Amino acid sequence: PETIYLSDYTAFPWTAKSVDLHFTLDPHATRVRSCIRFEPNPASPNGPESEMFLHGEKLKLIHAKIDGAPVTPTLTNEGLTIAVPSGSFTWEAEVEIDPANNTALEGLYMSGGMYCTQCEAEGFRKITYYPDRPDVMSVFSVTIDGPHPVLLSNGNPVVTSDNHAQWHDPWPKPAYLFALVAGDLIAHSGQFTTRSGRDVTLNLYVRPGDEGKCAFGMQALKDSMKWDEDVYGREYDLDLFNIVAVDDFNMGAMENKGLNIFNSSAVLASQETSTDLNFERIEAIIAHEYFHNWTGNRITCRDWFQLCLKEGLTVFRDSQFTADMRSEPVKRIGDVIDLRGRQFAEDQGPLAHPVRPESFQEINNFYTATIYEKGAEVIRMLKTLVGDQAYREALDLYFERHDGDAATIEDWLQVFEDTTGRDLSQFKRWYSQAGTPRVAVNEAWADGTLTLTFTQTLAPSATTADPQPQVIPLAVGLIGKDGREVASTQVLEMTQASQSFAFEGLTEAPVASILRGFSAPVVLDHPLSDAQRAHLLAHDTDPFNRWEAGRNLAQASLLDMIRTGVKPNAAYLAGLKTVVTDATLDPAYRALMMGLPSHSDLATALHDAGDIPDPEAIHTAVETMRTAQATDLAEHLEELYAAHQVSEAYQPDAAQSGARALANAALSLLSRNDGGALAQQQYASADNMTQQLSALGAAIRAGVGAPMLEQFQQQWRDDRLVMDKWFALQVVQAKPEDAAATAKALTEHADFNWKNPNRFRAVFGSLAMHHAGFHHGSGDGYRLLADWLIKLDPVNPQTTARMCSAFQTWKRYDPARQSLILEQVNQILTKPDLSRDTTEMLTRIAE
Ligand code: HT7
Numbered sequence: 079p080e081t082i083y084l085s086d087y088t089a090f091p092w093t094a095k096s097v098d099l100h101f102t103l104d105p106h107a108t109r110v111r112s113c114i115r116f117e118p119n120p121a122s123p124n125g126p127e128s129e130m131f132l133h134g135e136k137l138k139l140i141h142a143k144i145d146g147a148p149v150t151p152t153l154t155n156e157g158l159t160i161a162v163p164s165g166s167f168t169w170e171a172e173v174e175i176d177p178a179n180n181t182a183l184e185g186l187y188m189s190g191g192m193y194c195t196q197c198e199a200e201g202f203r204k205i206t207y208y209p210d211r212p213d214v215m216s217v218f219s220v221t222i223d224g225p226h227p228v229l230l231s232n233g234n235p236v237v238t239s240d241n242h243a244q245w246h247d248p249w250p251k252p253a254y255l256f257a258l259v260a261g262d263l264i265a266h267s268g269q270f271t272t273r274s275g276r277d278v279t280l281n282l283y284v285r286p287g288d289e290g291k292c293a294f295g296m297q298a299l300k301d302s303m304k305w306d307e308d309v310y311g312r313e314y315d316l317d318l319f320n321i322v323a324v325d326d327f328n329m330g331a332m333e334n335k336g337l338n339i340f341n342s343s344a345v346l347a348s349q350e351t352s353t354d355l356n357f358e359r360i361e362a363i364i365a366h367e368y369f370h371n372w373t374g375n376r377i378t379c380r381d382w383f384q385l386c387l388k389e390g391l392t393v394f395r396d397s398q399f400t401a402d403m404r405s406e407p408v409k410r411i412g413d414v415i416d417l418r419g420r421q422f423a424e425d426q427g428p429l430a431h432p433v434r435p436e437s438f439q440e441i442n443n444f445y446t447a448t449i450y451e452k453g454a455e456v457i458r459m460l461k462t463l464v465g466d467q468a469y470r471e472a473l474d475l476y477f478e479r480h481d482g483d484a485a486t487i488e489d490w491l492q493v494f495e496d497t498t499g500r501d502l503s504q505f506k507r508w509y510s511q512a513g514t515p516r517v518a519v520n521e522a523w524a525d526g527t528l529t530l531t532f533t534q535t536l537a538p539s540a541t542t543a544d545p546q547p548q549v550i551p552l553a554v555g556l557i558g559k560d561g562r563e564v565a566s567t568q569v570l571e572m573t574q575a576s577q578s579f580a581f582e583g584l585t586e587a588p589v590a591s592i593l594r595g596f597s598a599p600v601v602l603d604h605p606l607s608d609a610q611r612a613h614l615l616a617h618d619t620d621p622f623n624r625w626e627a628g629r630n631l632a633q634a635s636l637l638d639m640i641r642t643g644v645k646p647n648a649a650y651l652a653g654l655k656t657v658v659t660d661a662t663l664d665p666a667y668r669a670l671m672m673g674l675p676s677h678s679d680l681a682t683a684l685h686d687a688g689d690i691p692d693p694e695a696i697h698t699a700v701e702t703m704r705t706a707q708a709t710d711l712a713e714h715l716e717e718l719y720a721a722h723q724v725s726e727a728y729q730p731d732a733a734q735s736g737a738r739a740l741a742n743a744a745l746s747l748l749s750r751n752d753g754g755a756l757a758q759q760q761y762a763s764a765d766n767m768t769q770q771l772s773a774l775g776a777a778i779r780a781g782v783g784a785p786m787l788e789q790f791q792q793q794w795r796d797d798r799l800v801m802d803k804w805f806a807l808q809v810v811q812a813k814p815e816d817a818a819a820t821a822k823a824l825t826e827h828a829d830f831n832w833k834n835p836n837r838f839r840a841v842f843g844s845l846a847m848h849h850a851g852f853h854h855g856s857g858d859g860y861r862l863l864a865d866w867l868i869k870l871d872p873v874n875p876q877t878t879a880r881m882c883s884a885f886q887t888w889k890r891y892d893p894a895r896q897s898l899i900l901e902q903v904n905q906i907l908t909k910p911d912l913s914r915d916t917t918e919m920l921t922r923i924a925e
């Protein structure tokens with residue numbers, strides 16, 4: 079496959095002044111007529127050209143015309159080339175497509191009898207011939223004919239009736255934001271008045287039967303619209319905002335202008351069928367897609383190398399929103415757990431790439447944790463460095479200067495330079511250097527002065543051969559021996575490879591609390607004693623670092639247990655008890671405190687320290703630690719459980735969710751002591767999915783879950799989203815030696831619809847996440863996943879390629895596991911006609 083380079087960027091030689099599309103829907107023979115007015119692009123470096131290339135894939139060309147005269151283009155699998163006049167001209171074409179057989183879920187496809195589209199990144203070329211690149215922005219008018227009551231596209235409606243609709247979107251947009259939906263759908267409607275008085279109709283379209291799962295999503299949308307006005311001054315710009323829920327969808331959701339399309343799992347919610355975590359995720363995704371209206375749609379990306387321009391910024395904005403709606407520290411801790419689990423793992427392995435990559439083969443493979451989550455961390459650092467007010471000024475300038483543009487990271491940084499006068503050339507390395515920097519801390523204490531010396535290192539990688547020092551904001555505070563803060567948070571700006579900062583006038587040596595709030599996405603090597611960590615766990619005034627101290631103690635103890643079989647660290651267990659029973663602390667925060675590093679995080683830590691992780695030993699150590707927690711906290715668990723039962727009507731808000739999280743963390747430990755009796759009780763009386771699923775998980779772990787699993791299936795067999803949970807839970811809770819066999823048995827279940835990405839991920843995403851099960855020495859996990867990826871690839875390359883990342887950590891395991899994994903990777907790679915997506919992923923992984 080061809081490699082595309084950022085350095086090769088050139089502007090498209092024409093601009094598309096207007097685009098008229100006419101769809102005549104038919105499952106196997108949809109006709110798409112297009113009429114596009116092209117004008118020479120003055121910004122094109124080569125001046126007018128005599129031939130035009132338009133992308134197009136899997137299209138049957140019926141006819142084409144230029145300025146009304148029939149033409150015969152040269153066709154390839156990637157598109158067409160046609161001779162064109164030297165000035166402006168009108169291109170017309172009619173093509174036929176087959177949505178019912180479009181299983182890749184890109185372009186126009188069918189899901190449960192409805193038509194829908196997914197055009198980011200390069201799906202529009204499967205709908206019609208077009209310059210399918212984000213810097214070609216145009217005004218779209220769309221006509222849809224088809225035997226359906228609901229016919230939707232972007233923008234505002236011009237004509238809507240059964241079987242016929244016309245839409246006009248006044249805002250110029252790239253083709254990746256085009257959307258069309260048609261079907262027998264029900265609208266859950268709402269209304270929002272913008273701060274300047276524009277009345278906006280809001281609709282959430284769902285399949286009949288799902289009407290009862292819309293209210294929460296609608297409220298989340300209104301909250302997002304209000305928040306973006308209040309915090310960023312951004313107002314909505316159409317008369318209508320539609321969201322559609324679709325069952326077959328490759329990712330979470332898509333921000334098409336005025337017509338967001340959502341994976342039904344990312345929008346449908348009810349107390350009976352959704353957990354508190356589902357509600358929180360739905361709120362965040364609705365916000366994320368809505369926020370794209372400004373950061374992504376009004377200002378889009380010049381090319382796909384700039385993807386973090388919209389994704390990093392929008393993730394950062396949605397994390398601010400969730401922090402405001404719920405709890406800031408709880409959100410931050412959750413985000414950092416996620417970043418370490420997914421992004422740090424990516425950075426450490428063969429798929430490492432900069433936040434702004436410089437080359438790719440298949441752009442779909444770059445919707446990664448690095449672009450999204452590290453991209454958001456980079457913006458968070460920028461805000462920390464310039465301060466809140468300057469950040470807001472820079473953003474105001476960004477929106478003013480670039481509204482309607484297809485912009486770049488240079489444009490983004492320039493607004494910060496212009497508003498603050500800072501030189502951001504060194505900061506820009508965050509966008510170009512792959513890998514996670516490590517920051518080592520050395521402390522020297524003399525004469526009332528604490529000197530902290532930081533040394534940053536970044537390991538060379540395939541894309542960053544000669545790494546240079548980065549700008550690292552280090553938020554630091556000092557905690558005295560009596561537990562009081564002796565120096566409040568200061569942001570130290572590290573710019574050199576090694577740099578010292580002195581804190582003078584201290585009466586005694588304090589404990590330094592470094593990287594408060596996780597002020598930079600780095601690995602901190604701060605050699606503290608167990609006693610110092612316990613001191614921070616008890617007293618740190620920074621909630622993130624207080625949690626971090628507990629996590630570090632737990633991790634250090636687990637690593638010792640894995641290496642030498644010692645018992646769990648008593649200082650950790652004692653510190654945990656104090657925090658967990660401290661009723662002045664937020665229950666959600668205490669629930670997080672009870673968590674442990676994931677198996678995969680421990681494997682990473684072992685690998686970092688030069689050890690070869692043994693998945694079985696990790697599993698055993700974690701189980702031992704959990705049992706130790708259950709024993710150590712035994713006298714408090716029942717009280718914790720009882721004190722956090724919610725008696726009010728169910729609400730998925732932060733307060734109730736936090737109480738349930740703590741009660742269920744207690745239940746999980748209690749079940750180790752009572753054989754699952756309380757879990758059985760909770761299951762029987764649960765009136766919401768959080769309680770039902772937590773109880774089921776605890777009961778399975780206690781060995782008494784089988785009848786409940788059966789009951790669960792009977793209760794929920796008609797609800798596809800809940801059945802995804804049923805599939806996933808069995809794999810997640812399987813013993814390591816049974817995980818692959820459990821997954822295999824589930825693939826034989828009548829409801830295992832492997833072409834549905836949610837169902838496929840429920841089984842195989844869970845298997846890949848089950849560290850000890852997937853990496854079981856038998857190699858059964860690797861073989862099963864590989865066999866199914868081979869089957870899925872011709873049907874849905876995008877989902878197949880994403881799941882290949884399960885193999886990305888192969889180099890850290892022992893030689894036997896390495897060769898078992900490589901055997902499977904190579905087996906997939908040798909399949910004829912393997913997709914470009916999967917080929918690129920596995921080739922990079924195996925390199
Ligand atoms: N901008 C979107 C990214 C995306 C996507 C979404 C659904 C299916 C396929 C997709 N390919 C790329 C989603 C977002 O970040 O908001």
Ligand code: ZN
Pocket residue numbers: 366370388389392
């Ligand atoms: Zn996004």
